[in-house]
Amino acid sequence: MRRLLFFCLLLSVVAICPASKRVPVILVAGQSNADGRVPMADFPKDVVYRYCQWSYGSGDFETASGRFTLFSPRVAKPKIERSWGFDAIVYHLLEQHWQRPFYVIKQTMGGTAIDTTCTKSTHGWFWSVDAKEKSLLKAFERQIDDCFSALSPQTPDIKCLIWHQGESDLKAADHYYDNLKAVITHLRQHLVEKTGDARYVSLPVICGTFAKGSRQGSPKVVEALYRLQSDDINFHVVDASDLSLQRDQLHFDAQGAMTLGERVFEKLTKHPLDVWPVNDKIQRYPF
Secondary structure, eight states, rough: OOOHHHHHHHHHHHSSSSSOOOOEOOOOOOOHHOOOOGGGGSSSSSSSOEEEEEEEETTTESTTTTEEOOOOOSSSTOOOOSSHHHHHHHHHHHHHHHOOOOEEEEEOOOTBBTTTTOOOOOGGGGGGGGGGGGGGHHHHHHHHHHHHHTTTTTTTEEEEEEEEEEEEGGGGGGHHHHHHHHHHHHHHHHHHHHHGGGGGGGEEEEEEETTTTTOOOOOHHOOOOHHHHOTTTTTTEEEEOOOOOTTTTSSOHHHHHHHHHHHHHHHHHHSSSOOSOSSSSSOOOOO
């Protein structure tokens, strides 16, 4: 009788406390084109977000420490806070693709380099772990840890890292291959240690190049990206050489950002990352 009562109690506990649910997470990092520099006046007017929850960090700035809010484009740069980038288009397409909640953890800051010899990196922030107190990589990893705690008891299912950076490493382009490889290796290892999931040692990385007319686009940096793609089957390069820029000849304009967003989305969904049924009737660019 006691065994029967214990068994019934155990069943009731299992019913009340179901197994942990896996939820998709996208990581986003880089400098200004990843942060977003397109004015909201040029944002597609019929795009409304319903499912994308995000945590946005930019060095010392974080929208909601360790918490997620419904995505709404913004950047942590004074006077242009209401701006957007190509990633906003990726989220819009993923919403239609998955049609259920997903999460974005984003750490971006304009004008930031990996190589610490690049003295103009914004406010002394660098993507290198050697930057000590002002390491954007370490800030990103702390943000990820806090966000994982916020997702509990759900289990994060990290789909990929979307990366766009390299303009500020123009003068250290010869070292970009080794520097970016070190960033990715460190982040992957951190995820393995944090989650205990060995899959993340090969976390997919999707990385855009620069427009042909970019005044800070380095051919050597682009060469390093394609070399990484050749050496790492989980590193994927998205060509942006033909995309249009704003008058500053550095940041993608609305059309360039929308096209790059579509290309990143295509790369993400062609890779075997999906575990959910998908919607084939996706509203594509132009919106």
